[in-house]
Amino acid sequence: KNQVEQSPQSxxxxxxxxxxxxxxYTVSPFSNLRWYKQDTGRGPVSLTIMxxxxxxxxxxxxxxxxxxxxxxxxxHITASQLSDSASYICVVSVxxxxxxxxxxxxxxxxxx
Amino acid sequence: NAGVTQTPKFRVLKTGQSMTLLCxxxxxxxxxxxxxxxPGMGLRLIHYSVGEGTTAKGEVPDGYNVSRLKKQNxxxxxxxxxxxxxxxxxxASSYSVLPQHFGDGTRLSIL
Numbered sequence: 001k002n003q004v005e006q007s008p009q010s011x012x013x014x015x016x017x018x019x020x021x022x023x024x025y026t027v028s029p030f031s032n033l034r035w036y037k038q039d040t041g042r043g044p045v046s047l048t049i050m051x052x053x054x055x056x057x058x059x060x061x062x063x064x065x066x067x068x069x070x071x072x073x074x075x076h077i078t079a080s081q082l083s084d085s086a087s088y089i090c091v092v093s094v095x096x097x098x099x100x101x102x103x104x105x106x107x108x109x110x111x112x
Numbered sequence: 113n114a115g116v117t118q119t120p121k122f123r124v125l126k127t128g129q130s131m132t133l134l135c136x137x138x139x140x141x142x143x144x145x146x147x148x149x150x151p152g153m154g155l156r157l158i159h160y161s162v163g164e165g166t167t168a169k170g171e172v173p174d175g176y177n178v179s180r181l182k183k184q185n186x187x188x189x190x191x192x193x194x195x196x197x198x199x200x201x202x203x204a205s206s207y208s209v210l211p212q213h214f215g216d217g218t219r220l221s222i223l
Contacts, residue, residue, distance in 0.1 A: 004154065031210075032210060034210055036214075041216070041217075042216050042217070043116070043202050043204075043214030043215050043216045043217055044155075044202075044214045045214070046212055046213075049210065089154070089155075091210070093210050098157075098160055098162075098168070098170075099157075099171075100157065100210060100211070101154070102154030102155040102156070103154055104152060104153060104154050105154070
């Protein structure tokens, strides 16, 4: 069964600290993986998209990694800011289809 | 964010009533999607469209209908609303198969 699991479910960190969010998937065949940020009451906003051959991709303070062999991805946030408080959603698409499997997200809270 | 606009933002319906949710995008995207987001679950695809005049079923299409008469608009209809359709509905659009731009959602409550 195609699944995307994210951990932790929620996370609280202090402003300025780094954190890493995990995404494990069992989707096959794999096409690409995207990380979204969703602020409360808003729609998801794309942070990065990674294909099978990409290991690392950065977007400012956000760095995503992909290990296609172990079917794991991580999103690393450097020097967190209060505005990073949001849910982070991992999405994996099934190659050759319009099927995208969404994770349930990690809810991050950054405290001053 | 003028990319994807959803109307209305909030709506309360009684069971059995009908309504249409409107999604408009100004980026000339071919692909448009309707999702629902429920607590503790990932977004689930209701219907999608790969171009003007085309629609297709997603993961949870029952109880919903859609139309894409114009490239920039994607309508989601509920013919006879049920309490199980209480949810937040998101529209998205993209150039490719993975949704890229989302609207800010329509919060729908059905009593």
